[in-house]
Amino acid sequence: MIQNRTVGSLLCAALLGTGIVGGATDVMSGSGQAFAADGEVNVYSLRQPFLIQPMLEAFTEETGIKVNVVFAKDGVIERLKAEGLNSPADVILTVDIGRLNDAVEAGVVATVEDETINTNLPASFRDPEGRWFGLTTRARIIYASKDRVRPGEITSYEQLADPKWKGRICTRSGKHPYNVALFAAMIGHHGEAKAEQWLANVKQNLARKPQGNDRAQVKAIKEGECDIAVGNNYYYGKMLDNEEQKPWADSVSLVFPTIADGGTHVNVSGMAMARNAPNPENALQLMRYLTGETAQEMYAELNYEYPSNPVVPWSEKVKSWGTFTPDDLSLAAIAELRDEATKMADRVDYDG
């Protein structure tokens, strides 16, 4: 009988569970209230918390405004869309122009016309209508083996398709936003047919099925699995900082390739104000702060990214890796070609 009762009460508890949760959440998450609160700002972030935490902490210290964060890579924009008018989000932080564009197209961002921000950021790093802002730039570069690739042996993205590299190239998945943006830039410069031929040839040159992240490609060079790899430039700094990964970085040299004899392909990390921001004033303060000198310097020094604010110099370390001219194709054009680029990767079965 005792056992009967135990199970019975267990079940009761289970059935009541939902009710209890309903009551408890108000305490636990502070929701159910209006989200507008003095001295708080709510951030939906597609970037990993540890990358942006230092800037957010510095912001709180300076302004006394508390920053609440939800981090998720996928689904944040869907969440904003569903929450609609009552969404608690004030500011959206993300990497990749494609994601910024998604937010704009989903209609979840507000238009921001702010003098401070517009002074801090050159026009090329923001949407003309003020719907998104590029905080930092990163270059998609070629990592080349110091031992097996002569300096100057490869200088452009187009050369990745050269048969001489057969079985010598490593990249991450062709569906990753960073690669998709690069493929889109190729379409933008050369047209779809030529770009597709190029990508098909690059695939022929791959040493292995695309896998792992950008750093894993550099590691593969170190291990002799391939000779050149495509990756974002700041990973070089991150690898140098990491005891285990430093040997990987030491085995490669950096090439800032050209696209169509122009500049190097770049992408941005950026921000936007949420359309129904309950704390628009605080949101604006945070956005100004992130474009300001202190935060931009932190981006440069801690994350090895190129600050968008021209007043802020590149980190010395980053400068020592080499300089480059960015590709002149606009970010908006790249964002627009993203669909085509993804399908192109499917057609040549890049990941297969």
Add this chain to the structure above:
Amino acid sequence: MGLQTGALVADGRGGTLPGSVPPPPGLDHRKHIKAVSGDGRRFWHVLALVVVSLVLLPVATIIWRALFPTENIWPHLASTVLPGYVSNTVILMVGVGLGTFVIGTGTAWLVAMCRFPGRGVLAWALMLPLAMPGYVIAYVYTDLLEFSGPVQGLLRDLTGFETKRDYWFPEIRSLGGAIAMLTLVLYPYVYALARATFLEQSVCVIEVSRTLGRGTWSAFRNVALPLARPAIVVGVTLAMMECLNDFGTIDFFAVRTLTAGIFDVWYGMGNPGGAAQIALVMLGFVVLLIWAERRSRQRQRFHHTSSKMRPIDGIPLHGLKAGAATCLCVLPVILGFVIPAAVLTDYAFTSPVAVWSTDFLGFAMNSLMLATIAALVAVGIATLLAYAARQRAGTLLLALVRLSGLGYAIPGAVVAIGVLIPFAAFDNTLDALLRETLGVSTGLLLSGTITALIFAYTVRFLAISLGAVEAGFARVTPGMEHAARTLGHSPGATLRRVHLPMIRGSLLTGGLLVFVDTMKELPATLVLRPFNFDTLATFVYQYASDEALEACAPAALAIVITGLIPVLLLARSIGDARVTKPRP
């Protein structure tokens, strides 16, 4: 042949209860309970209908979304990557299905029915890999087995080979690797359910079959296995559904399955409607799977004829046989738990980049709280649905209950969106209504709260608890139920006094599986959680997503350790359920 014999045995057992041989499916209840008034039954039906409709809401939302794609993606997919996605998915599911069946059932039988050295420890140790998230084990084995890892390093030292081109070594980041990894962490589903069933099987059946001249192996194959089939099938189906929705492992191994396709179409091409359509194709797979199994089982029903249980003495194994049994049971534990746990521990304490934080305690509390509530809710709802379905439920309710587990086959991120949309719609409607009528704003009442999270977990994991509970119910003979009702018990009292005590092991198993799965759940948690709310899994993810597992090894270890407590507690309880004393 085996099935035939199984059916005969079942009939033979049923014969001990006059009038219940052979019960035509679905009709037996009605015939017998007709005399008893339908009091209380309607209550169960209505309640179940409400609950099951809620649970199906996210699936309905996804179906609805699939009707409105931004562009028709099928011609493109069908002419490019779709065939590859489908064949990879099928191979993965079949591979993991076979692997988990063999390991899970084999070890469960040995542990439940035989005596050999280490059996007591192995009985619970075999559950341990359950606490290991799939993406963690994938990462660990990649570190060990890749070119720069210690295994190949040793090989090179021994053989004098130098570069990759000098020798062949299996590539861990492959479809085969994914099958191996997922099998190692998913076989405990089959093991737990099979063991609970073997233990709940009336020992008399086995003894009778032995007395009638069956050998050990024959008794297993022809009697115990068919009797345990519903539970084993549930376990294997769960494992297959789990690998259908897995993203972490297959993404890391660069295996392109339908789930990968969903993410491509959704994020790569900004077409959530098209992604929802692929999700529906995956649901089609599952429905087919379930249908095929049910069809092949046809009219077989196996029930307990008695709640009298006594511990099985077990067949003593000696010498080589005993050694082999021990080895067979130790192997999955070592591969699925000991090695990865050891590597994690090593990272946590020796890696210079390992992140230790005092926040872990808070994260662990969050994980524990969510997992406990989700387990209770999922088992509660499963019991309600399964029991209501037994109470002469109508076609609609039966069909809905069948479908209610579908959420398990859908990737967590997609389920999350299915939860998000109706919840936010409800919140916004209520808010608008109250603003208009009372001038008060309620804002988002449910969205972005733990309620939304628990709801998502329930939708995701109901299949697990429902599978366990139904397998338990299936073995309670209707005769007992009829007797209780005839003696004047209401359906509720019958459930409490007859069913629940008999299926306690199954309830606990279901709860345990949901608990551990919730501990490891990631994509839905990420999207739906409140501000500044981290669990151990979300903390691990922010590093693991960057393939920096050394950094989050301490937190990953914390997931494993926190997951161990319930695994051990409940593995024990499943064992105890067997030793229930006969009641007067």
